[in-house]
Amino acid sequence: MSPTIHALRVLSRARWQITVNRWWRVSLARKVGSVIMLVFGLFGLAFTLFLGFFITKGLSSVRLTDGLAQTGIDQPALLVALPSALMLGILLLATLSSIGGAISALFFSNDLEFLLTAPIPVRSVFIAKLIESLVGQYLLMLALAVMPLIGYGLALDYGLAYFLVLPLIVLATPLMPTALGAFLAVLILRVVPPRRAREILGVLGSLMGLGFYFGSQLLTGSSGAQRLGGNAAWVANLDQPYLPNAWAGRALRGVGVGDWRGLGYALIYIVAAGLIFYGGTLVTERMYHSGWLAVAGSGETRRKRKSAAPAQTRRQLGGWRGQAQTIVSKDLRVLPRDLRNLIQFIWPLAFAAFWLWRIISDSDTGIAGRDPLTVLASGVGVAFFICSTLSARLAQTGISREGRAYWLLQVAPIHARAIVWGKAALAWLPFPIVGLLMMSLTVVLGGLNPLLGLLGWLAVAVVGAGMTTIQTSFGAAFPVLDWEQPEKMISFRAGCLGSLLGWSYAFISAALIALASLPLTLPLLSPSTSRSPVVWLVAGVGLLGALLVTGLALTLPVRIGAERLERLEG
Amino acid sequence: MSSYDQPLIHAHELTKVYGQHVAADRVTFAVRPGEIFGFLGPNGAGKTTTIKMLIGLLRPTSGAALIGGYDIAREPLKAKALIGYVPDQPQLPDKLTAREFLQFVAGLYRLDPAQAQRRGEELLELFSLADRGDDLVGGFSHGMRQKIALSGALIHDPKAFFLDEPTVGLDPRSARLIKDILRQAASQGTAIMLTTHILEIAERMCDRVGIINGGKLIAVGTVDELRHGSDGSLEDIFLALTGGTEYQQQLELSEERA
Numbered sequence: 001m002s003p004t005i006h007a008l009r010v011l012s013r014a015r016w017q018i019t020v021n022r023w024w025r026v027s028l029a030r031k032v033g034s035v036i037m038l039v040f041g042l043f044g045l046a047f048t049l050f051l052g053f054f055i056t057k058g059l060s061s062v063r064l065t066d067g068l069a070q071t072g073i074d075q076p077a078l079l080v081a082l083p084s085a086l087m088l089g090i091l092l093l094a095t096l097s098s099i100g101g102a103i104s105a106l107f108f109s110n111d112l113e114f115l116l117t118a119p120i121p122v123r124s125v126f127i128a129k130l131i132e133s134l135v136g137q138y139l140l141m142l143a144l145a146v147m148p149l150i151g152y153g154l155a156l157d158y159g160l161a162y163f164l165v166l167p168l169i170v171l172a173t174p175l176m177p178t179a180l181g182a183f184l185a186v187l188i189l190r191v192v193p194p195r196r197a198r199e200i201l202g203v204l205g206s207l208m209g210l211g212f213y214f215g216s217q218l219l220t221g222s223s224g225a226q227r228l229g230g231n232a233a234w235v236a237n238l239d240q241p242y243l244p245n246a247w248a249g250r251a252l253r254g255v256g257v258g259d260w261r262g263l264g265y266a267l268i269y270i271v272a273a274g275l276i277f278y279g280g281t282l283v284t285e286r287m288y289h290s291g292w293l294a295v296a297g298s299g300e301t302r303r304k305r306k307s308a309a310p311a312q313t314r315r316q317l318g319g320w321r322g323q324a325q326t327i328v329s330k331d332l333r334v335l336p337r338d339l340r341n342l343i344q345f346i347w348p349l350a351f352a353a354f355w356l357w358r359i360i361s362d363s364d365t366g367i368a369g370r371d372p373l374t375v376l377a378s379g380v381g382v383a384f385f386i387c388s389t390l391s392a393r394l395a396q397t398g399i400s401r402e403g404r405a406y407w408l409l410q411v412a413p414i415h416a417r418a419i420v421w422g423k424a425a426l427a428w429l430p431f432p433i434v435g436l437l438m439m440s441l442t443v444v445l446g447g448l449n450p451l452l453g454l455l456g457w458l459a460v461a462v463v464g465a466g467m468t469t470i471q472t473s474f475g476a477a478f479p480v481l482d483w484e485q486p487e488k489m490i491s492f493r494a495g496c497l498g499s500l501l502g503w504s505y506a507f508i509s510a511a512l513i514a515l516a517s518l519p520l521t522l523p524l525l526s527p528s529t530s531r532s533p534v535v536w537l538v539a540g541v542g543l544l545g546a547l548l549v550t551g552l553a554l555t556l557p558v559r560i561g562a563e564r565l566e567r568l569e570g
Numbered sequence: 571m572s573s574y575d576q577p578l579i580h581a582h583e584l585t586k587v588y589g590q591h592v593a594a595d596r597v598t599f600a601v602r603p604g605e606i607f608g609f610l611g612p613n614g615a616g617k618t619t620t621i622k623m624l625i626g627l628l629r630p631t632s633g634a635a636l637i638g639g640y641d642i643a644r645e646p647l648k649a650k651a652l653i654g655y656v657p658d659q660p661q662l663p664d665k666l667t668a669r670e671f672l673q674f675v676a677g678l679y680r681l682d683p684a685q686a687q688r689r690g691e692e693l694l695e696l697f698s699l700a701d702r703g704d705d706l707v708g709g710f711s712h713g714m715r716q717k718i719a720l721s722g723a724l725i726h727d728p729k730a731f732f733l734d735e736p737t738v739g740l741d742p743r744s745a746r747l748i749k750d751i752l753r754q755a756a757s758q759g760t761a762i763m764l765t766t767h768i769l770e771i772a773e774r775m776c777d778r779v780g781i782i783n784g785g786k787l788i789a790v791g792t793v794d795e796l797r798h799g800s801d802g803s804l805e806d807i808f809l810a811l812t813g814g815t816e817y818q819q820q821l822e823l824s825e826e827r828a
Contacts, residue, residue, distance in 0.1 A: 326677025330666065337665040337706070404661035408722070411625050412678035413650035569628045
């Protein structure tokens with residue numbers, strides 16, 4: 001047996017043992033959690049299968065032919081292009097994720113120093129790491145390609161040949177992006193420091209996602225039918241014979257309808273994937289070892305930063321509030337420096353811009369000329385949604401962001417409640433700041449009474465405070481401090497409980513605030529309505545209720561979070 | 571060494587049990603003001619567990635950890651205000667500069683900002699890091715992180731100072747500097763507890779040493795007291811107490827077999 005094959009066997013066995021241990025040598029609670037996640041995952045797979053099935057069934061329905069033609073949709077062309085379009089999306093997504101995956105696997109694994117100094121060929125380490133990356137890609141394929149394509153085949157009554165060729169196409173698909181990703185990773189790391197490269201890639205990934213979404217929303221016509229027709233034409237255009245995704249798509253479509261040219265496309269696709277994988281790994285492997293040595297020997301780029309403001313000029317609050325302020329100041333400094341944190345804000349900010357544009361310009365959804373109550377409700381709703389999206393990540397990852405440096409807070413003479421308050425204060429900031437901006441625009445563009453605008457802003461800020469406190473507290477109660485990848489900062493329990501209780505509180509308090517504001521809003525609904533004692537009574541009950549639930553939201557979860565934090569051992 | 575008053579660090583029957591494994595078993599000792607106490611033991615003996623219980627990072631299964639007379643479980647804030655701690659692998663916020671990090675620590679300990687800034691600059695000068703003070707900590711080597719962690723631990727002039735393997739990864743000059751700083755801190759009345767595998771450091775620096783093995787404190791005293799009148803080195807005492815001499819026999823046996 002060649003040394004490379006032998007080393008690959010040893011490494012694969014070790015990886016298998018680690019995977020098994022991760023599943024079996026954990027507490028019962030984590031095992032139960034894993035089973036629940038697995039069940040959710042299976043539901044997700046079933047969902048994507050049905051989605052593929054019903055979309056295809058809908059698009060191929062004879063009854064829809066005339067209707068689709070009226071909206072400018074070429075029904076047969078769209079049906080033919082669907083697999084190609086899906087494969088293009090998968091290939092792009094897989095290539096982008098494989099660059100990040102390759103950087104992590106080939107340059108940041110904890111075992112690299114040990115492996116690269118062991119008497120085994122570097123090639124075997126490289127291939128073993130690539131195989132590890134491939135596992136993730138196949139899982140991605142299973143959810144996003146295999147199940148929808150099975151649904152597609154079932155909806156069009158394709159025969160056995162389709163379902164035999166599909167696994168071959170799926171097996172070949174991740175080979176190209178994985179090899180390409182590894183090659184690009186090695187190239188990128190020759191010019192950009194590794195940590196920065198990982199951060200930049202994260203931002204690029206988010207921007208690409210945004211590009212896809214808003215591109216399809218903005219570049220096509222403004223009316224629903226026009227937009228649908230434009231999108232369909234765009235999807236149909238993705239089936240170009242010179243693109244690899246089209247080879248896969250045409251292969252599947254061909255064997256599905258009994259056109260044996262499909263087999264030729266399948267062969268071309270599989271051979272091309274194999275050649276690209278072989279050639280790519282061969283070239284990259286040559287560059288890898290020297291690249292790794294360069295990375296291992298270098299730290300973060302040395303970059304002079306502006307000195308912190310002289311300490312004596314800053315006003316420091318006294319007592320625990322001063323400590324909470326210290327934590328907020330530290331987080332405000334750190335957040336913009338870490339691009340991985342900025343990624344969290346790209347989507348909500350883009351949504352904010354997009355909704356603003358829609359509110360201003362769109363005749364269907366714009367607020368101009370609407371009745372004041374609709375304007376108020378839309379403004380408050382959009383402002384709260386955007387602020388809560390910005391705030392949720394900050395709140396739920398509040399403690400987890402400290403990561404392994406959390407020991408600094410643990411050994412400091414600071415009460416756990418001050419830590420939770422500090423984190424909650426930071427996460428709450430989007431509500432008063434972005435909320436003020438959004439409500440001001442609602443007042444200006446929608447012609448809303450400024451007093452109502454102010455009340456709307458207050459409601460956003462108050463409900464936001466309660467919601468943020470709940471989410472921060474549950475993030476503190478169940479933190480993840482040993483994360484390697486930022487997307488794994490929120491634990492399952494923190495995410496579930498924080499979101500569930502946070503949104504439950506938001507709906508209840510919003511309803512109570514709506515009741516409390518009846519004396520102001522009722523005349524808008526019906527100018528003839530008098531403010532009877534019953535209205536004032538209902539408003540009073542609503543106000544008291546809102547104060548009570550918000551008071552509870554601001555205190556009780558903090559107590560739970562702080563108590564759990566104090567019990568944390570490290 | 572200054573006068574020995576009430577102990578600043580007091581471990582009273584500290585016990586930590588993980589499932590069936592007893593990591594620390596009724597560990598009892600005291601460190602007085604001005605004393606440097608070395609805590610020795612083989613790997614996995616319970617050194618770090620004991621330190622972590624004393625500083626409040628781990629809750630003891632039973633027993634008490636008192637810092638300056640305050641039980642860290644009952645009055646954690648008062649006890650922690652007296653503590654300085656440097657772990658063996660200091661994990662620090664990567665995206666703060668060295669100066670910002672010290673400012674952050676000063677805020678946590680409620681120090682006067684202006685005074686903290688002066689003290690921070692002194693410490694950066696002392697550790698030859700003043701010209702790197704505006705660089706991100708994430709770009710620092712292990713030794714530089716160790717120095718920054720030390721600066722953070724010293725900025726509030728702790729009364730009870732805990733160091734876990736303080737000289738690991740440091741160049742000889744920095745290691746010497748740390749020894750000098752520890753001596754100076756001790757002379758000002760700080761109680762110092764350090765773990766180390768370098769027995770020469772323990773022998774030269776520590777007023778007393780404690781040896782832990784299998785979670786049990788098996789010997790406490792000055793090096794002379796542990797010698798019991800013999801002329802063996804601390805290494806000989808350590809190996810005799812922790813069973814290290816049997817390795818030599820095993821090694822000889824395996825050589826014979828080979």
